[in-house]
Amino acid sequence: MMTQDQQELDPYSKQYARKLDEQDELAGYRDEFYINPNAIYMDGNSLGLLSKRAEQSLLDVLGAWRTLGIDGWMQGQHPWYYLAEKLAAMSAPLVGASADEVIVTGSTTVNLHQLVTTFYKPQGTRTKILADELNFPSDIYALQSQLKLHGYDPDEHLIRVASRDGRFLQEEDIIAAMTDEVALIVLPSVLYRSGQLLDMKRLTAEAHARGILIGFDGCHSVGSIPHSFSEWDVDFAFWCNYKYLNNGPGGTASLYVNRKHHGTTPGLAGWFGSRKDKQFDMEHQFHQADTAGAFQIGTPNILSMAPLIGSLELFAEATLEKLRQKSLHITRYMMELIEHELSDMGFTLGNPTEDERRGGHVSLEHQDAARICKALKELQHIVPDFRAPNIIRLAPVPLYSTYGDVWETVQRLKITMVDKQYEKFANMRDVVA
Ligand SMILES: Cc1ncc(COP(=O)(O)O)c(C=O)c1O
């Protein structure tokens, strides 16, 4: 609902953006983060910013190491032996799971390998894995290598559902590909380029109706969108914590295993998958945990998990519902400004516009996208990212981005285009795009 004040203001003006910021009940969280005052950060969908609380929790854990040495495993504020489980309990509400269905461990790609070695059980003519052609490359490489380990030719056994337009996937096309040759389905929750949010509930129900297990890569949705993994009966999921959850570069990832699968032998076993009370018996017989913790392998990367303690506190306080509400509102605001300010400049909006199909970022397509990104970064001090072949991703993150940031971003993008500043750069991606 627009207030009296908003109605009087030009909705494309800077004052209007300021008004939106004044009315933003999450605005205070920006002060929790380290924000470079000389730049506008629009890349929290790739690497989230450092919060002061995440920094503090990392310092706390370092302090425990400094003062306790080996006893940090069982003593101190956050005993390391239980840290993965403690963080799982804190993350579970973000994915609609019970604490024992989540564990903070490994990396996204390693967790995918773990889950596929566990849940891909080809039998008879059911030997194929179903994915999609827009999936993040690391997932595809993992699936291809898993098929090879089973002696299958990935060209034949990895089905990649085609996109009709190179941007989006149609749920109907995915469902049509769920044949009786498919043993396992792995799909993204939100597509990393277009930001399309797939209907996970529907896809899970359809997969199960055909006797197929299904798992989701939640890298681009966890911390941005509410999930109901357990209610939807998703079999498994995996995600990184360094994007919307602000756990830091390469920070430890997470996985979800539906309770009905607890007790399934992990494909890749290791001693940290043991029952906590049995682990230090040091027996050669594996007594696996009766939780998702069973899918851990070796010693947790404590220092790469510690920032998540502080970071998840912020999510508990702000609440995901409010964060999603702001995310939808601020991305819509950005789309409206783009439409108003940047028409006839060769841009195409490449993300879904409907709220129920949109993730946390805006995806702008342009034939000069690579060099527009360079000009934005170097000359306009806006941090977007580029994804080949022609995408500029812009993520106003509800915890720390302002409506003013969005307004400035679109204005500076306009200057970049009107003054042809991008022509000073080669239209090629950087090494790390
Ligand atoms: C959707 C998706 N899947 C997988 C990965 C790979 O994650 P990692 O390199 O942490 O294993 C990423 C990001 O890098 C991603 O965005």
Ligand SMILES: Nc1c(O)cccc1C(=O)C[C@H](N)C(=O)O
């Ligand atoms: N994992 C990354 C990295 O090691 C370097 C730079 C970027 C990343 C990313 O996470 C990219 C991200 N997954 C993407 O959506 O493209």
